[in-house]
Amino acid sequence: MTKIKLTKIARAKKFHTFLKLCIYFVLICISYVYLEPILRMISMTLMSTKDVIDPSVDWLPKNPSLSNLKVAGTVLDLKKTLVNSVWFSALLACAQTIVSALTGFALSRYNFKFKKLWIIMIILAFIIPVPLLMIPRLMLFISAQNLLGFNLIGTPIPQILMALLGQGVNSTILILIFYNFFNLIPYSLDEAAMIDGASPWQVFVQIGMKLSVSTVLVVFLFSFVWNWNETYITGTLVRNSIELLPSKLNMFDSAFKTYAAAGRGNAEFRINEAYKMSATLLSITPLLILYGFVQKRFIQGIENTGITGE
The missing domain is CATH 1.10.3720.10 (MetI-like)
Incomplete structure (x- = not known):
């Protein structure tokens, strides 16, 4: 009986862990949907003129610059x-x-x-x-x-x-x-x-x-x-x-x-x-x-x- 109970408890813990991982995965996906435009906006903002016209630059700018913010602010x-x-x-x-x-x-x-x-x-x-x-x-x-x-x-x-x-x-x-x-x-x-x-x-x-x-x-x-x-x-x-x-x-x-x-x-x-x-x-x-x-x-x-x- 003790082994059976321990087995059930272990299975329950594994199920809870799996359930938490699934919840975290769903929350991360939802968060990404909301955060991706903001992150893309920040990435584009920090790009220099060379980075903007460089097709190899996607997320991380090679030459970070605040010139875009200065122009936009003006x-x-x-x-x-x-x-x-x-x-x-x-x-x-x-x-x-x-x-x-x-x-x-x-x-x-x-x-x-x-x-x-x-x-x-x-x-x-x-x-x-x-x-x-x-x-x-x-x-x-x-x-x-x-x-x-x-x-x-x-x-x-x-x-x-x-x-x-x-x-x-x-x-x-x-x-x-x-x-x-x-x-x-x-x-x-x-x-x-x-x-x-x-x-x-x-x-x-x-x-x-x-x-x-x-x-x-x-x-x-x-x-x-x-x-x-x-x-x-x-x-x-x-x-x-x-x-x-x-x-x-x-x-x-x-x-x-x-x-x-x-x-x-x-x-x-x-x-x-x-x-x-x-x-x-x-x-x-x-x-x-x-x-x-x-x-x-x-x-x-x-x-x-x-x-x-x-």
């Missing part, structure tokens, strides 16, 4: 566009986070007429394609600027107003995240606070927001990244009033041709491709840094404030 006007993108995306993210928290809390904690209808309308606003919604929004802002007597289109005001009115980029998802989280908080906490004389606003701030620190971080991160990468709404409403890094990246080809025509660059396709990779890497680097920073804070938030039950 074409993108990096100092200006980076600062503009950070403050504009952060402003929109803050507005969306606050409005989404207020909306999610109201939908979760209060009963009012047509509550379910409002939730359905919020979801429908997400399902309808953005270009279809953009036409009436554009007409609305044009009518508003004619009424007010000053331009709204071609300024940051329309996109800021959309964020403040719950119509920002993917606001529906952010509202539903808060709505589902606040549903997990026992209503008895609200009742206890109100018995102690707390107002609805104090209940929201002292209970809702203090328990949702991790959720606030997640929502802010999502909103920041989505607003950072948004070019359609920005191009339609904000236009060229603010030079943003992703918008500049979209126009990189024309900007690079202007740069090359002035005798400051080389317009060959493969070299241009290296510059594109460098420009893309510069554009996503702030997001990668933000992800690395928020990931740690997010885990701490879950450990400290993730318990919402009684």
Whole structure:
């Protein structure tokens, strides 16, 4: 019996080891699918002009150089566009986070007429394609600027107003995240606070927001990244009033041709491709840094404030 049990235990250990290896293999394959474009981008960025046109160079550059980054940074006007993108995306993210928290809390904690209808309308606003919604929004802002007597289109005001009115980029998802989280908080906490004389606003701030620190971080991160990468709404409403890094990246080809025509660059396709990779890497680097920073804070938030039950 002892030998049989030992044999079964040994087989079980071998099976567990095999299963772990299979899981690791699958995870490594999935990781490679996501990491390969970034690694290729970094490799292309570090290549010199000779490496780019050398067919024998694939992954590792023979003569590493930062010249591609310098050219891409100059074409993108990096100092200006980076600062503009950070403050504009952060402003929109803050507005969306606050409005989404207020909306999610109201939908979760209060009963009012047509509550379910409002939730359905919020979801429908997400399902309808953005270009279809953009036409009436554009007409609305044009009518508003004619009424007010000053331009709204071609300024940051329309996109800021959309964020403040719950119509920002993917606001529906952010509202539903808060709505589902606040549903997990026992209503008895609200009742206890109100018995102690707390107002609805104090209940929201002292209970809702203090328990949702991790959720606030997640929502802010999502909103920041989505607003950072948004070019359609920005191009339609904000236009060229603010030079943003992703918008500049979209126009990189024309900007690079202007740069090359002035005798400051080389317009060959493969070299241009290296510059594109460098420009893309510069554009996503702030997001990668933000992800690395928020990931740690997010885990701490879950450990400290993730318990919402009684």
